[in-house]
Amino acid sequence: MSDEMTLYLQVWRQKDSKSKGGFQNYKVENVSGDMSFLEMLDMLNENLAREGKDPIQYDHDCREGICGACSCMINGEAHGPGKKTTTCEMHMRHFNDGDAIIIEPWRAKAFPVLKDLAVDRSAYDKIIMAGGFIEVKYGNAPEANSMMVGKEVADFAMDNAACIGCGACAAACPNASAMLFTAAKTTQLSLLPQGKVESKKRVQSMIKKMDELGFGNCTNERLCEAACPKGISIISIARMNREYMGTLLKSDY
C-alpha cells in the first residue's frame, strides 16, 4: 500500500510494580493507515519477540471499544487524540509519516503500574463493590413491565450506564479523580425506580470508598468528560454532588 508510514515511538517500559520505569525508543516501519493503534503495537511486539526481546505489555481484549481493557496515554491524552474513541478503535490514519508518538500508562496513584503500559484498575471494582448495584437476589424479581420507566429517564440512565470502566477519566484528571466513573453509576441506578430505594446508602458509601482509595477530588477541569470514550457528561458529577448533599440534609421519612 502507498500510505505506509514510519513512526518513532517513545514507550514507557517498567519491569514490574516495584521497579523504576523509563522511556525507550522504537522505530516502527510499514505502518498502514488502516491499522488500529493496537495492531501497530502488535506489529512492534512481534518484531521484538522475533529478536528475543521482551514485548511491551498492554491491556486489551475486545478491540471494538466496549470492554474497557485498553488504556494508554498517547501524546499525553488518554486514549489518544480521537474524540469518543478508545485506543483500540483509533486508526493509524490519524498520524502522519515520521510522527513521534509518546505512549505511557494511565497516570493515577490509585492505578499502580503492573508492567509497562498495564496498570491495576481493581480500585474501580472496589468502588462498585461499595454500592454500585441493586441489592436484588436471583429469582426475586417482579414482572419486568410492572415497573414503568419513562423513555427520557431510561435513555439518560443508559447514557450513564454506557461507562466501560476504562479509567480514562481518572487518568486524564489532574487530581486523578474518579468522580465521573462513580457519578455515572450512581446516576444510572438512582434515576431508575428499582434503584431509588438504596440511593442514599449507595452514594455515601461509593464516595467514601473513592476517597479511601486515593482518588482526588473534582475541581471542574472537565478533562474527564473530554477523555471519556463514551461521552459521559460531567452533568452526572453535579447530579451526584447534589444527591450526596441531599443525603446529609434530608430525612428518609
Added chain:
Amino acid sequence: MSGEIKKLDSKQPDGPIETAWDRHRFSLKLVNPANRRKRKVLVVGTGLAGGGSAAGLAELGYQVEAFTILDSPRRSHSIAAQGGVNAAKNYPNDNDSIWRLFYDTLKGGDFRGNEKSTYRLAQCANSIIDQAVAQGVPFTREYAGTLANRSFGGVQVSRTFYARGQTGQQLLLGVYQSLMKEVGKGKVKLHTRKELLELIIVNGRARGIITRDLVTGELEKHYGDAVIIATGGFCKTYYLSTNAMASNGAAQTRCWKKGAYMANPCMTQIHPTSLPVMGAYMAKQTLMSEALRNDGRIWVPKKKEDKRDPNTIPDDERDYFLERRYPSFGNLAPRDITSRAIKQAVDGGNGVGPTGVAVYLDFKDAIERDGYDKIKDKYGNLFDMYKHIVNESPYETPMRIYPTAHFTMGGLWVDYNLQSNIKGLFVGGESSYEYHGANRLGANSLMSAMTDGAFVLPVTVAGYLGETFATLEKVDDTHEEFDIGMKVVQGRIERLMNIKGTRTPDQFHRALGKVMFDNVGIERTEKKLIEAIESIKNIKKEFYADLMLAGDEKMNNELEKALRVEDTIDLGLLMARDALERRESCGAHYRMDFVDEDGEAQRDDENFQHVAAWEYQGDDTEPLRHIEELVFNSIQPSKRSYK
C-alpha cells in the same frame, strides 16, 4: 482407557415437556441452609454464565471462588454482544409464545439441539428479562414506559429486548454488579488475571484447578466440591473472528484432555456481516450487527471483477443474490445460509473492494424510502463505527462485508443438569454445546448464557452438592493429585520455553486460522477436511520444533499466547475430525458433498440425528466418537427451508 463407543444418556426427564423442568427440580436434593457454607464451588469465567452462577450460588449461601483471565469480571466477552436478548414475553401481542421460541430455536439449530433443555431455555428466558430489569439494566423503552422489542434474523415475531446496540454490555454489567455485591460481602472470593491450566480430578470427581497468575507467573492450587467452566467459545481457532483477544478454548481443551467429552466441536457459526480483512496484522474482525439486514440490501456486480464505483453501477447490473435465491426471507435469511451465499458470490469472482473478498451491504434504497434521519436514528452508531474503521461513510457508499467466525454451538458435552461426564464438572454458556444445535439464532446467545448462570446452574450444582453431601470425601490442596497437576503444568511451561525456535505463537496461530477458515469454515468437503487434518498435524509438529518465546515466566503475553495456541491446535484438529465424521449437512455445518439438487443442505436424520461426543485418548491416538441420540417427542424435525 477403553476403546468402546458409548451411547450417552443426557438424562432428559420423561413425560410432558412443559412440566419437565419443574418435575426435575423437585427430584434434586437440597442442602440445609446452615450446611451450605461447608461447600465450595470454583467458577472459571465471569461472563453472564460464570458471573451469574457465582453470584447466584453465593446468594444461596455456598462458598464460591470465581476466576477470570481478565483484570476485571466487567470485561468478560458477554459484553460485546450488540443486538439483543430474546424472550417470549409476547409484549407486542404478535402471537409469540414459549412454544414458538422453543420451536424457532430448535428449528434454527436444524434439529441438532436437545429438545427438553431447549424448552427449559425458552421457559426461563422470561425470568431473565425480569431479573435484568430489577438489576437496573436500562433496556430501551417506549414513550409510555414499557419495554421495547424488535425483530431479529430467522424469526417472524418481535421478541428481542435491547439496550441500544450494547445489550451484552448492559446485561453483563448487571451480572457483574450482582457478583461484586457478593464479593463485597465476602461470599465470593474473586481471582482476577488468573488462568486455568489444569483440571484436578480426584476419584473421578472434579475437585480443583491449577491456575497461573498472569502478573506474577505463580502457579496456584485451588480446591472445591464442584467446578463450573464458563469460559466462552473457541472461535479463536480461526485466528480472525469477532471474538475478543483473550477468548479461547484452552480451558475446555484442558478439561477434554482430562476426560470430559467434547460435543459437536465442528458446529461453528460464521457470521455473515463482519468487516472484511484489511491487512496481514489485522487482529480481529468487527461485527456489524445483524439488525442492519432489516434495511440493507446485499448485492454484488453481475460482471466479474467489476472495479467500478458501486454508486455508478445501474440496478440491472447488480445481483441481489439473497433476494433472488430466498425470496420469502430475502436479506433476513438465517446467518449460516447468508454466509454461504456471500462466499459463493465471492468465490464466483463477483467479490468487491480492493481484495475482492467482500460484498456490498447497501442502504441507498432505505435512505431514499425512509429518509436520512430515520436511518441515522436506527443505525447511526453502527455507521459511525464503520466509518471509524474503514474511513468510508455508509450513507454515501455501500458497506463492504464478509463472513467471519463468531460463535461455537459445540462445546463440552453436558447432561440436562449441565453436568459433564466427569462428576462435579459443570459447564455453562457458550462453553457447552447444549441448546443451539447446528446453528444459533440472533439474540439467543445472551439468553442461553444468562439462563444457565442465573437459573439453571445454581439449581443443578446445588442438587449435586445435596446428593453428595453425606458421601463426598474431604479433599484439599494437599492431595497428591494437586502436586501431580502442578508438575504437569510446570512441565508444559518449561517445554515451551525451551524450544527456542524461530516462530512466534501468533505465527502458528495465523497458520492454523488459515487452514481452519479455508477447510473447516463455511463450506466443507471430505477432501478439504482430510487435508486440514494433515496440515494441522504438521503445524503441531512445527510448533513443538520451532516455537520462539520471548520474555520470562512472569507477566508475559507471549507465554500466555503460546499456552493457548498449544491447546487451540489440538482443538482445531478435533473440529476438523468432527466435521469429517459428520457425513451430512446441517445448519452451519455445510458439506458440499451432502447437498440436494438445489445445492441446499441435505440433512441425514437416519444416521446423524445425534450429538457426537469425543473422548480424548492420548496425544498420539485418535479420539473416540461417542453418541448421544437426539429424541424428538414434542415436534417433528422438518426440512429447514427459508425459500
